[in-house]
Amino acid sequence: MDFQPLLEEIAATLQPELGAQGRVADYIPALGRVPADRFGIALRTVDGEEAHAGDSTTGFSIQSISKLFSLTLGMRELGEALWDRIGREPSGNPFNSLVQLESEHGVPRNPFINAGAIAIADRLVSRLDAKAVTLELLSGLCGEQVAYDEEVAASEAATGFRNFALANFMKSFGRIDNAVSEVLDVYFHHCALRMSCLQLARATGYLCRDGRHPYGGAPVLTDRQARRVNALMLTCGTYDAAGEFAFRIGLPCKSGVGGGIVAVVPDRLTLCVWSPALEPSGNSLLGMKALEMFTARTGLSVF
Amino acid sequence: MDFQPLLEEIAATLQPELGAQGRVADYIPALGRVPADRFGIALRTVDGEEAHAGDSTTGFSIQSISKLFSLTLGMRELGEALWDRIGREPSGNPFNSLVQLESEHGVPRNPFINAGAIAIADRLVSRLDAKAVTLELLSGLCGEQVAYDEEVAASEAATGFRNFALANFMKSFGRIDNAVSEVLDVYFHHCALRMSCLQLARATGYLCRDGRHPYGGAPVLTDRQARRVNALMLTCGTYDAAGEFAFRIGLPCKSGVGGGIVAVVPDRLTLCVWSPALEPSGNSLLGMKALEMFTARTGLSVF
Amino acid sequence: MDFQPLLEEIAATLQPELGAQGRVADYIPALGRVPADRFGIALRTVDGEEAHAGDSTTGFSIQSISKLFSLTLGMRELGEALWDRIGREPSGNPFNSLVQLESEHGVPRNPFINAGAIAIADRLVSRLDAKAVTLELLSGLCGEQVAYDEEVAASEAATGFRNFALANFMKSFGRIDNAVSEVLDVYFHHCALRMSCLQLARATGYLCRDGRHPYGGAPVLTDRQARRVNALMLTCGTYDAAGEFAFRIGLPCKSGVGGGIVAVVPDRLTLCVWSPALEPSGNSLLGMKALEMFTARTGLSVF
Amino acid sequence: MDFQPLLEEIAATLQPELGAQGRVADYIPALGRVPADRFGIALRTVDGEEAHAGDSTTGFSIQSISKLFSLTLGMRELGEALWDRIGREPSGNPFNSLVQLESEHGVPRNPFINAGAIAIADRLVSRLDAKAVTLELLSGLCGEQVAYDEEVAASEAATGFRNFALANFMKSFGRIDNAVSEVLDVYFHHCALRMSCLQLARATGYLCRDGRHPYGGAPVLTDRQARRVNALMLTCGTYDAAGEFAFRIGLPCKSGVGGGIVAVVPDRLTLCVWSPALEPSGNSLLGMKALEMFTARTGLSVF
Known part of the structure; x- marks a missing residue:
């Protein structure tokens, strides 16, 4: 499956909404300075295929x-x-x-x-x-x-x-x-780690590979450990909205108040989306929307 | 895959442990009377294949x-x-x-x-x-x-x-x-509904079939609704041990204090296990063990 | 001490404020119907002296x-x-x-x-x-x-x-x-007991008499028990505002959402004030004010 | 009233119980080293009369x-x-x-x-x-x-x-x-202030004197402020046992985990008792007993 057109479409669809709703975290100046209208999305499959759109190579605070x-x-x-x-x-x-x-x-x-x-x-x-x-x-x-x-x-x-x-x-x-x-x-x-969507999609690759390193293939975690990380992401990874994520998106996710969200499709791919404006629980508002579009369009969900 | 030997093996392996640990719910007499050494397991796949072992056709209180x-x-x-x-x-x-x-x-x-x-x-x-x-x-x-x-x-x-x-x-x-x-x-x-493992494995079949009726195929729920039920099972279905279930078993489950647990492998099968003795959170102790063996042996997990 | 002029003065002073602030309890119709501008005050001393002013003989729901x-x-x-x-x-x-x-x-x-x-x-x-x-x-x-x-x-x-x-x-x-x-x-x-300020000032008389009946003198409670009731009134008698009552009024009090407050001056007198409009904790707003005026003017406080 | 015999009697009565029950605070070494069998009691009246018994001039950590x-x-x-x-x-x-x-x-x-x-x-x-x-x-x-x-x-x-x-x-x-x-x-x-029972009975004297200095008579607090301190002591001064103190002792008290308790009889006297072994709430076990004996014998209670 060629994901590139889909990511571009998601970025284009959300473009008009960027910065319109939600609130950029501003408890420290360096976060508050980030423009609310940024949006990036990137994924990498188990086969090493990559796709990305928007500000996908811009570093942000992964929190x-x-x-x-x-x-x-x-x-x-x-x-x-x-x-x-x-x-x-x-x-x-x-x-x-x-x-x-x-x-x-x-x-x-x-x-x-x-x-x-x-x-x-x-x-x-x-x-x-x-x-x-x-x-x-x-x-x-x-x-x-x-x-x-x-x-x-x-x-x-x-x-x-x-x-x-x-x-x-x-x-x-x-x-x-x-x-x-x-x-x-x-x-x-x-x-305070600073990484881009593309870097995070790559770096979390062991989570869709039964624990194996996204490049070398050496074990980062055991198969069992990697699955357990995914399980914890799904039940606890998105602040007090884990139920909402499971319900609407259906993938293990981990979010940060910098506006990034990493999602795992086990055995398939890892994906990262970034948009700084947050909903009240502290998750990226458009990041959630992008993930919902992604799973609706691809049918990729663990459920 | 022929699941019958696996279910028999699980039942046989757990046989010596039946009634040895955990505590049968006894807040009402009808539950307290159930012998602690019962064990049943049953599954039904999307293709209609069935397998079951132990007390799989004995009715119990599904709670x-x-x-x-x-x-x-x-x-x-x-x-x-x-x-x-x-x-x-x-x-x-x-x-x-x-x-x-x-x-x-x-x-x-x-x-x-x-x-x-x-x-x-x-x-x-x-x-x-x-x-x-x-x-x-x-x-x-x-x-x-x-x-x-x-x-x-x-x-x-x-x-x-x-x-x-x-x-x-x-x-x-x-x-x-x-x-x-x-x-x-x-x-x-x-x-107070009374059903057997086999009945529950059959009855929950719409949850592994995108909402379609396990026999007729008519929609019981929409695809989206069925996934959402699974998501809720995984995040909230097993009392205060949902994280533990996700971590150790990795399937959407719903348990009852009668000792039953239903598990869903989306797009594959539904399974029900029953053993009345409970761990402190209120889930069947050997039911959890059986599910853990099942996922370890089959590799079936959503993560 | 002749308390009659003081109670009249308190009633007169608060007259312009009656019904201006606070909120009459209206969770049941019979309470909601009570006019917000009622005010009564009554006391009875250990010597049997009585004083009262305003709507002091009107029955209200003592709650x-x-x-x-x-x-x-x-x-x-x-x-x-x-x-x-x-x-x-x-x-x-x-x-x-x-x-x-x-x-x-x-x-x-x-x-x-x-x-x-x-x-x-x-x-x-x-x-x-x-x-x-x-x-x-x-x-x-x-x-x-x-x-x-x-x-x-x-x-x-x-x-x-x-x-x-x-x-x-x-x-x-x-x-x-x-x-x-x-x-x-x-x-x-x-x-749902219905009593007036004067009735309550009389009825609680055993609390300022070491437990003895306000008329006959027979023990209603023992000396020790009566003191303990007073202690409980002071620490717990006025919903979540007991600290505030102790701080501002300095007497054991018990209030009700009907707008009544009973106060005890140990070994001296019992007093009841009634005004239906409540502050947010559920105590009579002007009742508190009246008690504060009473203790400020008489110097009667347990502290 | 001559309080000296009473304080001596209280000290003598409690002598056999010293160190038998309760637990000396030991979260820091300097407290844990204090022998459990110490007991001191001291009071000073508004007239400057003093009485004290036991280890009443030994300094302890007032906490x-x-x-x-x-x-x-x-x-x-x-x-x-x-x-x-x-x-x-x-x-x-x-x-x-x-x-x-x-x-x-x-x-x-x-x-x-x-x-x-x-x-x-x-x-x-x-x-x-x-x-x-x-x-x-x-x-x-x-x-x-x-x-x-x-x-x-x-x-x-x-x-x-x-x-x-x-x-x-x-x-x-x-x-x-x-x-x-x-x-x-x-x-x-x-x-970490170190004072004796006698010092504390003297130092808190303004609380039974409407705020005036126990020696010079100059205002330490206003009358109103002093009463309010007493009110706060009664409702909040003894950890999670304020109700119990009011119920059993009936005086404004402030305790410390060093085993000291200060009590105020408004317009009459201030009293300090010290015994290091604590009951579970963190108040001196025998200190409470001593105060209960004192109020039972003298009838001094605010209620």
């Missing part, structure tokens, strides 16, 4: 999409032990809520809420140079150098009081081993 | 599996208007919790928690003879007469104070139109 | 002020055993919330939230003809016949879904012994 | 009793503006809970939970040298030099992750103006 890669590193490094301090259930609460964390004694519900990713960062910090290893992994996965946006990382650190609260709260339950400042430095840098 | 059929009737009768009073997100709370219902003003999180199914029952009551129509639908779907276990229905009514609380609570928010007693009479009867 | 008398009956009948199923702490939540009841397994926080009064009604029902005994107690306490407003009681029963939810919820935890309908019949009748 | 003095300073410095960012209602939740803070957008329920005292510390930091001014106030109030226990302050800072979480959480809602580290430095020092 919570990075939680996919933290989880991947955590699974590689810790195996089943990763789940000692993190659950696997949808939270039913906003991504940065402390309520559930209190009733569940500092164990985050899943790896895709902030607390979960911070808990993983802590365990990575105990084992490796997490910032460097992440860049290495990602650069390998997408075949070109990936970098942190240090301005974004610094802004996250300067304003991320809620994340400081989450990390200290977990530490008060004995769930964080390292210094909060060190753990959050990794977490904020992960959020 | 919350009936929420699938309430939802199906609700979608048929109300279309999009069904969602005016019910959400589509995982709850992150036990199935009978009132907490979230309070903060969300009487709108249940999804159709598979008790409050959600009660809300659907209310809307059915306004439109049709819900008890009769349900039996008609199910008898048609599985090709033989299905009936309510009136002893179970009466016990549910006599002891279901939590459900009376949920219904009255929603009514206090103006979300229930009919008399609570009438709505709960339908709800309790739905819970 | 939650009746929780004082349920508690009094409960303490008399059950002694310390009353506290097996009721706590004594402020709730920090609205009076009809189910949230805390869930996390605390059906044990209401205190006797002055709805769930607490329902729990007491249940225990009274097991022991005596609660509706008759209450009338007898109150008629004796204020020296004239007191009656239920049956229209109000019927309306409460017809619309009190939240209270049905609370009672069923507690029953689901095994905390209610009798049929919900029977328990709520008592509860709704208690809420 | 949350310091919240009284933070509040006093806050009221003096900010007047009514203090209440812009702090409520006055009982919380119904543990003293260090974040749950309510989330639903109430970073505004602490009252000045006596940790979050409330941290919020006051923040506002003091903006206006004065809070650590120095506090020492000055207290030294003046009790007529001798008061000091911080720097070991305790350092331990609190090294282990107080929950307080870091609370402060960062409030800052994420824009409710903290200064750097978290600076605010908590004041907060931790306040908790």
Whole structure:
């Protein structure tokens, strides 16, 4: 199937709506400066076919999409032990809520809420140079150098009081081993990764390949682990709208407040869409629309 | 693929574990009397192939599996208007919790928690003879007469104070139109449906057939609606263990405290397993194990 | 001290504000019909001196002020055993919330939230003809016949879904012994008691007399019990505004959504004020103002 | 009335129970080292009469009793503006809970939970040298030099992750103006004040004197402010046991996890009792018993 015309059609169809609705995240200046009318879409199939349209090679702040890669590193490094301090259930609460964390004694519900990713960062910090290893992994996965946006990382650190609260709260339950400042430095840098749609479509390729590297084919994760990442994306990957995504789009997705959304069609392809204006849950408004068009037109859905 | 040997092997492998762990629901006598060592499994493919092993033709109380059929009737009768009073997100709370219902003003999180199914029952009551129509639908779907276990229905009514609380609570928010007693009479009867694994594997066949009737092929739901039911099953179908099911089993499932679990492999087959002893979340312990073996051996998973 | 001029002055001062702010409870017609511009105030000292002004002899629906008398009956009948199923702490939540009841397994926080009064009604029902005994107690306490407003009681029963939810919820935890309908019949009748400011100032007289009957002097409660009722009034007696009452007024108070507030000056007097328009917490707006003026002018405060 | 014999009798009566029950706070070493069998009691009347027994001149860590003095300073410095960012209602939740803070957008329920005292510390930091001014106030109030226990302050800072979480959480809602580290430095020092029962009975004297200084008579607070502090103590001063204190003791009290409790009998006296072993809510077990004996024997209660 030739996806190029479809992606172009989606981009063209959404063109008139760009910037008309939704709200660009502006809690830090570097995000608020991004024009609301950007739109990019890219995919890469298991056969290596690529298609992309719009601003598909423009780098953007991947924000919570990075939680996919933290989880991947955590699974590689810790195996089943990763789940000692993190659950696997949808939270039913906003991504940065402390309520559930209190009733569940500092164990985050899943790896895709902030607390979960911070808990993983802590365990990575105990084992490796997490910032460097992440860049290495990602650069390998997408075949070109990936970098942190240090301005974004610094802004996250300067304003991320809620994340400081989450990390200290977990530490008060004995769930964080390292210094909060060190753990959050990794977490904020992960959020500050800068990548394009095309890079993300490539880099997540192991998720539609039973865990195998999108280029070399070496295992990034085991088959079982890769499926489990997909399962977590579907149940927990899109803030408090996971049910809505499953209902309307029907694919494992992971979104970020930078406006990016990665979607996986198992055994077929990975896709990334980017548009900065967000709906109230924190997902890209037109990104969701684009994915809905894509699955409606291709019939590709896990259900 | 010939599934019969696999189902027999699963039944044989689990045989030594029957009744050893977990706890049979005993909040009403009729459930508590069911021997813990029962086990049945049955499937039916899109091609009409059937396989089954163990107590696969023994009727059991389907309990919350009936929420699938309430939802199906609700979608048929109300279309999009069904969602005016019910959400589509995982709850992150036990199935009978009132907490979230309070903060969300009487709108249940999804159709598979008790409050959600009660809300659907209310809307059915306004439109049709819900008890009769349900039996008609199910008898048609599985090709033989299905009936309510009136002893179970009466016990549910006599002891279901939590459900009376949920219904009255929603009514206090103006979300229930009919008399609570009438709505709960339908709800309790739905819970008290008595069906076998084989009957359920057949009756849910429209969910792996893009909504088409497992026998006649006429639409029970539209393609889109059927996918959406599957999506809801995966994100919300198994109490507070939906993430665990997605992670370990990777199929849309709906469970009941009678020990049954229905699973859907879209475009391939529907499967039902039954074993009465439950894990703490309320799902069949060996039912989960059986499903995990099934997906591990067949590689059938949506991820 | 001659209180008559002071009460007249308070009534005169507040006259221009009557009905200007706040909102008369209108969840049942009989309450909604009460003119917003009514105002009455009455007190009776330990020496039997009485003073009253405004609509001080007009009967009104005492609503939650009746929780004082349920508690009094409960303490008399059950002694310390009353506290097996009721706590004594402020709730920090609205009076009809189910949230805390869930996390605390059906044990209401205190006797002055709805769930607490329902729990007491249940225990009274097991022991005596609660509706008759209450009338007898109150008629004796204020020296004239007191009656239920049956229209109000019927309306409460017809619309009190939240209270049905609370009672069923507690029953689901095994905390209610009798049929919900029977328990709520008592509860709704208690809420529907019709008394005037003067009657209430007289009837509550045992609370400023170390438990002794305002006329005969026989013990209604023990000294210790009477002090404890006062303590509960101060910490829990005015919905989610108990801190505000203590802070601004500094007296044990119990309010009702009919617009009445009873206040106790231990060893000195009991006072009742009535004005139907409520502030958002459910307390009489001008009633609070009147009490604040009274304590400011007399210096009577427990602090 | 000569209180000396009574205090000696209370000390003697409780002697056999010292250290037998309850649990000394041990979250920091300096607290855990305090022998469980210490007991001191002291009071000072409005006439300057003093009585004391047991370890009444031994300094101990006053911990949350310091919240009284933070509040006093806050009221003096900010007047009514203090209440812009702090409520006055009982919380119904543990003293260090974040749950309510989330639903109430970073505004602490009252000045006596940790979050409330941290919020006051923040506002003091903006206006004065809070650590120095506090020492000055207290030294003046009790007529001798008061000091911080720097070991305790350092331990609190090294282990107080929950307080870091609370402060960062409030800052994420824009409710903290200064750097978290600076605010908590004041907060931790306040908790680390070291005083004896006798010093505390003297220093709190303004609370039974309508706000006037226990020695000079100059206003520390206005009459109205002093009463309001007492009201807040009664409704919120003893963690999640305020109802229990009001019910059993009937006096405004403020407790600390160091085992101290201060009680006020308005217009009569202030009293401090100390015994390190705590009941589950965090109040001194024998301190509560001593206060109960005191009010039972003297009849001094606000109710």
